[in-house]
Amino acid sequence: MSKLTKIRIAVTDDHALFRRGLVSLLSHNDDFEVVLEASNGQELIDNIPQLLPNIVLMDLNMPVVDGIRATERIKKDFPKVKIIVISMHDEDKFVSHLMSLGANGYLLKDAHPDEVENAIYTVFNEDYYYGPFLVKVMHNRMINKPEKKAENLLSLQVGISDRELEVLEHICQGTTTQQIAEMLCLSARTVEGHRNRIMEKTGTKNVAGLVAWAVRNGVC
Template sequence: MRKIKLALCDDHNLFRVGMATILSQVADFELLLEASNGQELIDKVPRKTPDVVLLDLQMPVLDGTATADWLREHYPLIKIIVLTMHDEDRMVLHLLEKGVSGYLLKDAEPDEVELAIRKVIDEGVYLNEFVSKAMLRKMTNRTTVVKQPSTFYNSKVLLSEREKEVLKLICEGLSTAEISEKLFLSPRTVEGHRLRILEKTGTKNTAGMVAYAFKNNLV
């Protein structure tokens, strides 16, 4: 059984110990390393490279946002799940645009943490109800306050009708298999559409693509 290798970066020892205990109870999870700040994580990653990093935002020495930037640049295959108390909508969208794969609040249930880890490994992104509502609020506020034409054309991103269908379902959190079944397409065809959307939007991963779609009113 292949284990999912994890890293946990948080400056609060009590929270880190508790989370480490929760993760250790999952048979195919391996907590590869722990760090109390971003710099400590960066120093350890070259020696022990995880599949997924659970990352706090507010930390001394090097905070979570700067750490996420470094990871995206140097280790783009590592999935990043932010685990924080910050629930501001702008922060959610900002980090998804940076390529963070998931955003969880620290009062999330252990089952959701496990689900998020599995989702980002399998599908590249985890969009829970909190994130989806944050993105919808952001989009609603923008279109209510500023009456302007759809940025679908302003952004110069021209998607086919099928690509728009696939993008909408990705933004709803559906997996490749679920989209395949819903649209009567093969999984390979769905992945082809996903790759073309990434190319057209100039985004690096699914999370960034979803954030871009909401920001530019593509869905």
């Protein structure tokens, strides 16, 4: 990746030791440029217009403005900025709520450094990242709400086609656009078209929100 296409990153965490450790880790990758360190959500929001990060790595428990409220405001005011939450919280409902707000990825603070880098690349290129932890969350939601799936499929027949549903199920599994295209013998552009129409029908703003909607409603 050339200097012209470096991924601009903001790191937001009120614990200076963790924040600076993460910045140090990222600084060893020539593809990354850390343009902002913030200790709370308000500091992050105030500096986004000037520093224009592509991706925010953000904690949730912070003073002044926490990660939840910061996610809501960023997705409203700066929709092109992508957010990867890095948190200690691992409750299924909590994680699903963050994804429904538009977070593009969710990592636990004990994630391996390689996974953090992989998540950044994936979110930058594909818009969303669903690693082993999020796959487990979605699996748990499926098991705990099996009765909703049949009910929801009936409602989907009104607005979402069988092909769109098939694409949605692959998206929920973390499959990339190109991989879906190859599996379904479609072009990548056709898959993107299906994905965009599903988002329109479900009222979601990005793929992360779409998957959160699917999990919440028992579709995936």
